[in-house]
Amino acid sequence: MTDAQPTWPEAESARYRAAGHWQGITFGARLRQAGTAHAERVAVVDGDRRWTYAELDAEADRVAAGLRGLGIGRGDRVVVQLPNRAEFVLVWFGLQRLGAVPVHAMPGHRRREIGHLVRLSGAVACVVPDRHARFDHRELMREVRAELGPGGSLRHVVVVGDPGPYEDVVAFDALRANGTDPAGLDTGPGDPDPGALALLLLSGGTTGLPKLIPRTHDDYAYNARACADVCALDTRTVYLAVLPLGFNFTFACPGVLGTLMAGGTVVIAPDPSPQTAFTLVEREGVTLTSLTPPLVPHWTEEAASGSWDLDSLAVVQVGGARLTEDHARSLGPALGARVQQVFGMAEGLINLTRLDDPDDLVHTTQGRPASPDDEVLVVDAGGRPVPDGTPGELLTRGPYTLRGYYRAEAHNRTAFTPDGYYRSGDVVRRLPSGHLVVVGRIKDQINRGGEKIPAAEVEEQLLTHPAITAAALVGVPDERWGERSVAFVVCPGVAPGTREVAAHVRTCGLAGHKAPDEIVQVPVLPLTAVGKVDKAALARAYAR
Numbered sequence: 001m002t003d004a005q006p007t008w009p010e011a012e013s014a015r016y017r018a019a020g021h022w023q024g025i026t027f028g029a030r031l032r033q034a035g036t037a038h039a040e041r042v043a044v045v046d047g048d049r050r051w052t053y054a055e056l057d058a059e060a061d062r063v064a065a066g067l068r069g070l071g072i073g074r075g076d077r078v079v080v081q082l083p084n085r086a087e088f089v090l091v092w093f094g095l096q097r098l099g100a101v102p103v104h105a106m107p108g109h110r111r112r113e114i115g116h117l118v119r120l121s122g123a124v125a126c127v128v129p130d131r132h133a134r135f136d137h138r139e140l141m142r143e144v145r146a147e148l149g150p151g152g153s154l155r156h157v158v159v160v161g162d163p164g165p166y167e168d169v170v171a172f173d174a175l176r177a178n179g180t181d182p183a184g185l186d187t188g189p190g191d192p193d194p195g196a197l198a199l200l201l202l203s204g205g206t207t208g209l210p211k212l213i214p215r216t217h218d219d220y221a222y223n224a225r226a227c228a229d230v231c232a233l234d235t236r237t238v239y240l241a242v243l244p245l246g247f248n249f250t251f252a253c254p255g256v257l258g259t260l261m262a263g264g265t266v267v268i269a270p271d272p273s274p275q276t277a278f279t280l281v282e283r284e285g286v287t288l289t290s291l292t293p294p295l296v297p298h299w300t301e302e303a304a305s306g307s308w309d310l311d312s313l314a315v316v317q318v319g320g321a322r323l324t325e326d327h328a329r330s331l332g333p334a335l336g337a338r339v340q341q342v343f344g345m346a347e348g349l350i351n352l353t354r355l356d357d358p359d360d361l362v363h364t365t366q367g368r369p370a371s372p373d374d375e376v377l378v379v380d381a382g383g384r385p386v387p388d389g390t391p392g393e394l395l396t397r398g399p400y401t402l403r404g405y406y407r408a409e410a411h412n413r414t415a416f417t418p419d420g421y422y423r424s425g426d427v428v429r430r431l432p433s434g435h436l437v438v439v440g441r442i443k444d445q446i447n448r449g450g451e452k453i454p455a456a457e458v459e460e461q462l463l464t465h466p467a468i469t470a471a472a473l474v475g476v477p478d479e480r481w482g483e484r485s486v487a488f489v490v491c492p493g494v495a496p497g498t499r500e501v502a503a504h505v506r507t508c509g510l511a512g513h514k515a516p517d518e519i520v521q522v523p524v525l526p527l528t529a530v531g532k533v534d535k536a537a538l539a540r541a542y543a544r
């Protein structure tokens with residue numbers, strides 16, 4: 001495997017091609033084909049702005065030509081940190097047209113995460129909004145640049161919106177206006193190689209700093225198409241993107257890509273509130289959307305007010321974190337839609353309940369693999385398969401599951417089995433039907449309503465607080481988020497309060513959602529027999 005060419009063993013690759021999973025068509029070429037096949041259909045809606053397929057195709061050319069004018073080309077990595085605006089899609093396809101590689105950042109990421117993404121990917125550019133959620137991303141990029149110092153890979157910052165007083169940034173609007181010469185862009189099915197790196201997704205992270213997940217044109221297109229088939233998407237599909245576009249769930253499960261590959265319409269919601277979403281459902285005739293569990297009670301409640309016409313909405317996906325059975329049961333009737341549970345991961349494997357599954361499976365399981373060629377093993381601590389019904393770690397490999405993280409050789413030796421299975425760190429039970437129930441996790445990560453918090457990354461920053469000499473971040477049950485984060489800290493003096501620690505975490509440049517929800521001072525951190533911090537004991541003590 002090289003950076004530019006993530007590989008599966010040849011026998012598997014041949015099998016995936018023969019099965020028709022890998023179609024040998026790049027994303028740049030797919031949009032060109034769709035631009036003809038669905039020319040006059042509406043592809044993307046953002047507020048009052050809409051693009052037909054032909055317009056989106058032409059716009060991708062302009063963006064690509066503009067980016068090329070900056071010297072960005074095939075194989076170059078570009079960090080994309082954009083909120084839910086159409087520009088995310090325009091930039092994404094513009095990069096695909098160059099054979100360049102978008103790195104999906106989240107809007108909430110700050111100096112530390114963005115700096116890490118740039119360094120690890122060797123990105124030549126970042127694309128950011130001017131401001132979003134009362135935060136100035138141009139200022140953030142100034143800090144990132146200062147921290148990275150001269151001599152790094154980063155050459156350009158492209159700003160969507162007002163470039164402000166910053167002289168070393170490029171305005172996106174000017175760039176696309178200049179991009180008038182589309183000659184020589186990647187539009188053929190084999191430009192670049194469809195087996196090449198097409199994008200980098202961020203992993204939830206467990207050890208140290210987050211890892212990057214390499215996805216190819218072939219595998220990621222199949223990811224989207226396999227999910228689109230499960231959801232029976234077609235040209236009448238109107239998908240509402242409520243969650244961040246950079247999230248794998250929203251973008252490709254089936255999400256934006258699955259919808260565009262089916263000739264449907266993607267409507268972009270600027271925020272996930274039910275009021276915003278329901279207004280768009282009524283106006284655009286939305287048929288499908290996806291949510292994380294914390295949104296479910298809000299959506300259910302607002303729908304129950306009876307003031308909305310949600311008739312068009314046929315399917316609501318929920319995933320990213322465990323959905324309670326009660327919420328699963330109440331959501332469908334409240335919205336008048338079919339609920340679909342989705343248990344996915346940016347690393348690959350997507351499980352979904354089927355639209356014709358009995359209600360009981362839909363309400364109590366997290367679905368089964370999207371592809372018949374997804375291989376799933378449920379194993380005990382010794383790596384031996386356990387019988388159906390018994391909890392064990394989920395291992396998986398298949399036509400759209402990574403075989404190695406990007407530039408992470410040492411980590412890859414333990415994150416995968418010798419025969420190529422990805423160790424998910426999720427504890428599941430498999431039913432005879434193949435449906436999986438997520439029962440726990442052995443990875444050191446907190447899942448706060450779908451937002452993943454790598455414990456080690458936060459602990460490292462907690463230790464830089466002058467009052468803290470030892471720290472362990474642990475997830476505990478929470479009514480609203482499913483799980484919230486508690487920092488157990490050892491302090492020789494008075495422990496800092498929650499707000500002070502939150503401010504410290506932000507000063508360290510971490511995304512706000514990673515700040516501990518609660519601080520608990522302890523005399524020492526308990527250790528396991530092998531000398532690791534015993535987080536299970538901390539969680540038990542907390543529960544008492």
Ligand code: J2J
Nearest residue numbers: 204248249253319320321322342343344345346366438
């Ligand atoms: C319990 N835990 C879940 C679920 C994910 C679709 C949906 C989700 C993601 C995602 C995604 C869960 N119940 N229904 O990329 O395409 C936890 C597991 C998993 C981790 C992956 C998609 N759905 N999880 O959440 O890469 O622990 O992807 O391994 O962010 O989220 O996180 P992430």
